[in-house]
Amino acid sequence: xxxxxxxxxxxxxxGIKHLGNLVGSQLPADLYARYNRARGSxxxxxxxxxxxxxxxxxxxxxAGKPVDEFCAEMHEIQADIANRxxxxxxxxxxxxxxxxxxxTQHFAGRLKAEGYIEEVSEKQVYSNADGRFLPDRYIEGTxxxxxxxxxxxxxxxxxxxxxxxxxxxxxxxAISGSTDLxxxxxxxxxxxxxxxxxxxxxxxxxxxxxxxLTTSIAKxxxxxxDGLRDRGITRDLNWGVPxxxxxxxxxxxxxxxxxxWFDAPIEYIAATKEWADARGLxxxxxxxxxxxxxxxxxxxxxxxxxxxNVPFHTxxxxxxxxxxxxxxxxxxxxxxxxxLNYDGGxxxxxxxxxxxxxQALEILPADYWRWWLxxxxxxxxxxxxxxxxxxxxxxxxxxxxxxxxxxxxxxxxNSKFSPxxxxxxxxxxxxxxxxxxxxxxxxxxxxxxxxxDVRKSAAELRSIWAAxxxxxxxxxxxxxxxxxxxxxxxxxxxxxxxxxxxxxxxxPFIPTASAQxxxxxxxxxxxxxxxxxxxxxxxxxxxxxxxPEVLFAKISDDQRTxxxxxxxxxxx
RNA sequence: GGCGUUAUAGCUCAGUUGGUUAGAGCGAACGACUCAUAAUCGUUAGGUCGGUGGUUCAAGUCCACCUAACGCCA
Numbered sequence: 001x002x003x004x005x006x007x008x009x010x011x012x013x014x015g016i017k018h019l020g021n022l023v024g025s026q027l028p029a030d031l032y033a034r035y036n037r038a039r040g041s042x043x044x045x046x047x048x049x050x051x052x053x054x055x056x057x058x059x060x061x062x063a064g065k066p067v068d069e070f071c072a073e074m075h076e077i078q079a080d081i082a083n084r085x086x087x088x089x090x091x092x093x094x095x096x097x098x099x100x101x102x103x104t105q106h107f108a109g110r111l112k113a114e115g116y117i118e119e120v121s122e123k124q125v126y127s128n129a130d131g132r133f134l135p136d137r138y139i140e141g142t143x144x145x146x147x148x149x150x151x152x153x154x155x156x157x158x159x160x161x162x163x164x165x166x167x168x169x170x171x172x173x174a175i176s177g178s179t180d181l182x183x184x185x186x187x188x189x190x191x192x193x194x195x196x197x198x199x200x201x202x203x204x205x206x207x208x209x210x211x212x213l214t215t216s217i218a219k220x221x222x223x224x225x226d227g228l229r230d231r232g233i234t235r236d237l238n239w240g241v242p243x244x245x246x247x248x249x250x251x252x253x254x255x256x257x258x259x260x261w262f263d264a265p266i267e268y269i270a271a272t273k274e275w276a277d278a279r280g281l282x283x284x285x286x287x288x289x290x291x292x293x294x295x296x297x298x299x300x301x302x303x304x305x306x307x308x309n310v311p312f313h314t315x316x317x318x319x320x321x322x323x324x325x326x327x328x329x330x331x332x333x334x335x336x337x338x339x340l341n342y343d344g345g346x347x348x349x350x351x352x353x354x355x356x357x358x359q360a361l362e363i364l365p366a367d368y369w370r371w372w373l374x375x376x377x378x379x380x381x382x383x384x385x386x387x388x389x390x391x392x393x394x395x396x397x398x399x400x401x402x403x404x405x406x407x408x409x410x411x412x413x414n415s416k417f418s419p420x421x422x423x424x425x426x427x428x429x430x431x432x433x434x435x436x437x438x439x440x441x442x443x444x445x446x447x448x449x450x451x452x453d454v455r456k457s458a459a460e461l462r463s464i465w466a467a468x469x470x471x472x473x474x475x476x477x478x479x480x481x482x483x484x485x486x487x488x489x490x491x492x493x494x495x496x497x498x499x500x501x502x503x504x505x506x507x508p509f510i511p512t513a514s515a516q517x518x519x520x521x522x523x524x525x526x527x528x529x530x531x532x533x534x535x536x537x538x539x540x541x542x543x544x545x546x547x548p549e550v551l552f553a554k555i556s557d558d559q560r561t562x563x564x565x566x567x568x569x570x571x572x
Numbered sequence: 573g574g575c576g577u578u579a580u581a582g583c584u585c586a587g588u589u590g591g592u593u594a595g596a597g598c599g600a601a602c603g604a605c606u607c608a609u610a611a612u613c614g615u616u617a618g619g620u621c622g623g624u625g626g627u628u629c630a631a632g633u634c635c636a637c638c639u640a641a642c643g644c645c646a
Contacts, residue, residue, distance in 0.1 A: 220576080308644090338577090339643085346642090375597095376585080381578060382642075389584055392598055400611055408608030415607080455585080459596070466613095473613040478606070492607095550609055 002041040003298060005289050005329070006033050007268045009305035009313075010095065013051040013074045014059045016081065018356045019385065020340040020347040023373040024306035028335065028454050030087045031374055032302065034508035035449045037088075038528055044289050047082070048093035048271045049075045052240040053260035054135060058175065067239045071096060081357045085366045086511045091278070093271030095263055100270035101241045104263040107320055108233075109246030111191065116323040118190045118230065119252070125153070125165050129178030133186060133236035134165075138175055141168030187252050189243065190230040191262070193319045197228045200315055200322070203330070214334045217307065218314035231316060233262040265317040269328070292327040302333045302452075310336050335452045338378035342385050343564070354385075355567050363563060367510035368394050368552070374509055375458035387564040391555045398510075402465045402502065403551035406517060408472070409495040410547045416481055417489065421497075423541040425490030434471045434494075438464065438501075439532045445505065461506060468498050496521070496545065497536040501529050513551050520548030 008029035011017050026047060033045040051071045060070035071094070079092050094100075111117050125134045139153035144167050152174070153165035165171060172179045193200075204218045222228050234243055240257025243250050269290050276286040288295035303313055313334055321328045340347065347354035360369050372393050376383055413422060441464045448457040472495060481488035503517035504526050518526065522545045529535035539545075 216576095341642090380586085384584075386584080389598080393584085395609095396598065399609060404609055404611050406608095408611075410608095412607040459586090462597080469612055470614095472607080473605070476605075476607085478608095481607090552609080554609070 002036075002300065003289075004033075004036050004041050004043050005296075005299050005301040006036075006043060006045045007301075007303050008045075008047045008089075009303075009309045010048045010050040010264060010267060011078060012055070013049045013071050013078075014055045015074075015349060016077065016356050016358050018342075018347045018349065018354050019360060019369065019373060020342070020354065021306070022085070022357060022369075023340050023377055024337040025304045025309075026082065026087050027085075027370065027373055028337065028377060028452070029302075029304035030089075031454065031457075031508045032304070032335075032449075032452055033088055034511065038504070038507060038526070039446075040528075043090070044272065044275075045088060045090045046093070046268055046271045046275070047087070047089045047091075048095055048267045049078055050260065050264045050267070051075070051094055051096040052237075052257070052263060053235075054138070054237060057237065057239050061175070068096070081361070084361055085357065086370065088511075091271050091275035093267060093274045095260075095267040095270075097267075097270060097274055099273045099277065100263060100267045103270045103273070104241045104258055104266050105244040106246055107266055107324055108189075108244065108250075108258065108262075109248070110324040110326060111320065112245055114323055114325045116192045116195060116319075118192055119187055120190050120232075121185060121187050123183050124186050124236065125171070126182050126184040127173045127176065127178055128180040128182065130173055130176050132238070133184070134173055134175070134181070135235075136165050138173065139165045139168065139171050139181070140174045141171035144169055186236055188232050188256075189234045189253070191233045191316070191319060191323070192230050193228050193315060194230050196319045196322055197222060200228070200318060203318065203322075204314060207333075210334055211336060214310055214314065214336045217310040217336075221311050221315055228315065231259075231261075233259045235259050261312055261316065262320070265312060266320070290329050292329055296329045299329060300333070301329055301331050302335060303331050304335050305337070307336050307338055310334070333452075338380070338382045340373075340376075340378050340383055340385055343387070343568075353568070355563075359567070363559075364394075364555075365512060367513045368398065371398055371458070371510055374454055375462075377454040379453070379455055387560045391557075391560045394552065395554045397462055397465075398513075398552040399554045401462065401469065402506070402513075405465065405468050405472075405502075406499050406520070406548060406551055409492065409499060410520070410545065412477065413492045413496060414547050416485075417492070419545055419547060421493050421539050421541050421543040421545070422489035423493075424486035425484075425488070425493075427490060427494065430471070430475055431490075431494055434467065435532045435536065437467055438529075441467065442505065442529060442532060449508070458509065461509065464505060465502060468495065468502070471495070493539075493541070494536055497539050500525065500539060501532070501535050504528060516548060516551060521545045 006029050009025040011021060011026070029045065033043050037043050056071060057067050060067040063070055075094055082089065082092060108117070125139055126132070127134050136153035141151060142149050143151035151168060153168060166183065170179065171181055173181065201222050204215055204222070207215060234253065234256050237257050240260065241263045243253040243256045243258060272286040272289055276283070284294065289299055290296055305313060313331065318330055321330055342354035345353065372390050375393065375397070413419070441460060445457060445460040445464065448460055475491050477488040477491040480491060499517055500521050500523055503514045503521070507514035507526070518524065521539060522543065523539060525538055527535070527538070
């Protein structure tokens with residue numbers, strides 16, 4: 001059996017994600033996971049919250065809570081929203097877990113032993129009042145160039161001149177406002193990625209089947225300017241994974257933590273261990289997914305992410321894996337996405353512009369969003385969300401084409417026969433033609449899904465739905481019924497079975513509606529239609545069903561107008 | 573300022589290694605049907621593929637420059 005390991009870029013703990021974040025990683029990853037499970041593969045689908053770093057500390061301070069408590073609460077909120085969006089993670093972990101601390105320290109120790117860590121001494125501003133070192137952008141003062149009062153340590157946003165923190169006149173902490181600052185000498189660890197440049201380059205080059213978006217970004221970082229640069233992997237913060245050499249202390253690094261981008265991808269592995277630990281399984285259970293010496297050789301590992309995450313997944317994280325000298329699994333395929341824009345501009349977390357995951361679920365069920373987002377996923381270039389487009393897609397595709405098909409078939413059967421699969425008649429030429437058509441379309445759908453061509457998959461699925469309406473329109477059972485009720489029964493029998501087939505095929509996109517369709521058809525049979533003719537006979541003569549409620553309600557013009565207004569600026 | 577991305581029918585987007593009359597869905601017009609969430613099905617009309625020049629027997633598809641929008645960086 002094929003074993004597929006799927007990871008979605010892990011969302012940052014600081015706040016609820018917007019729809020652009022969702023469609024860039026978690027949602028398409030979920031589509032792929034659900035599809036492969038449906039086809040009988042063994043799937044491990046991993047995601048987590050990315051919890052370390054200064055933004056988390058500041059957000060916690062703003063909320064008046066200890067950072068660990070803040071993260072724990074935010075993790076629960078994100079887990080709940082993910083669940084309500086139907087994101088079917090096998091485990092939704094936390095980068096602040098003990099498993100990740102141990103593993104991150106382990107990797108650092110291995111990298112040190114293999115000669116891929118360099119210790120560098122730097123000067124950095126320390127705030128006595130805050131009791132911490134300050135990153136450049138958290139120091140404010142007066143710009144020596146233009147006199148602007150709110151210049152930051154890295155740049156003056158008024159005159160755009162780049163600065164060093166020591167250039168500022170009357171510097172102060174952006175966190176506390178304190179002016180009790182001093183420059184201290186501090187030591188940091190650098191990951192010597194440059195030593196692995198050729199190895200990384202050869203590895204990327206070998207991935208000829210990866211999307212251009214992925215490889216071009218990686219190549220740019222490898223060859224731009226002086227080539228791949230070493231990266232600092234430690235910070236002077238309290239909130240993070242303490243710097244250690246495996247289990248041992250690291251001399252001179254006391255009180256420091258690893259940089260969030262070092263420990264975050266390692267969480268993919270650690271979250272799988274969290275999964276095993278939560279189920280009382282031994283180490284073999286998770287190592288068989290990640291260690292090529294313990295069974296992961298045959299695992300197909302696919303990562304999903306937005307384009308901003310590509311450098312870390314094509315270079316930094318692989319450098320960590322390669323540099324460890326241990327047989328960890330490298331990614332086999334990276335599916336990256338462009339950005340989704342919102343109504344003529346960007347989604348903005350800080351301005352509250354656009355629709356956020358919790359708000360989306362307040363106004364409509366998850367399937368509506370899943371369908372629109374996936375069928376418009378920004379695969380080849382940035383794409384755009386507009387309320388008009390959303391309204392017409394939902395109304396036309398979901399309500400009119402699919403929802404109405406279910407409705408017209410079940411209601412017709414109920415009124416002319418009974419709420420059960422009717423008996424009589426036989427399948428003829430037209431039915432065979434439909435089966436042939438559906439077979440072709442289903443095979444095309446499978447090909448697109450396997451290739452992670454999200455939009456093409458959605459278009460193919462829609463055309464499979466439409467085929468049912470085309471068939472009904474042509475054979476017109478409402479007319480047939482008047483002259484040949486037996487034949488009308490055969491036509492409706494086929495159409496009822498088609499509803500089950502649609503539920504199975506559509507489940508990766510719209511799992512909730514799919515479950516409603518199966519429930520309405522009173523069946524638990526989710527077998528994949530490998531053979532369409534057989535699949536259209538699964539519900540036997542006499543099988544009872546219930547006429548389902550309206551599957552998808554339409555979006556009215558009033559609603560559309562109201563929502564466009566509501567989400568245009570400030571988050572409520 | 574440097575680097576990069578994008579620019580295809582009214583809208584959202586496809587267009588493989590350059591090769592016959594540039595495609596889909598929505599929207600529009602017309603027609604059919606009436607079982608159904610005023611749903612469905614069919615037909616038709618819309619584009620000199622941002623602009624200019626070039627390479628080629630042949631360019632939306634390669635090259636140069638220009639314009640516009642956007643993004644990243646220092």
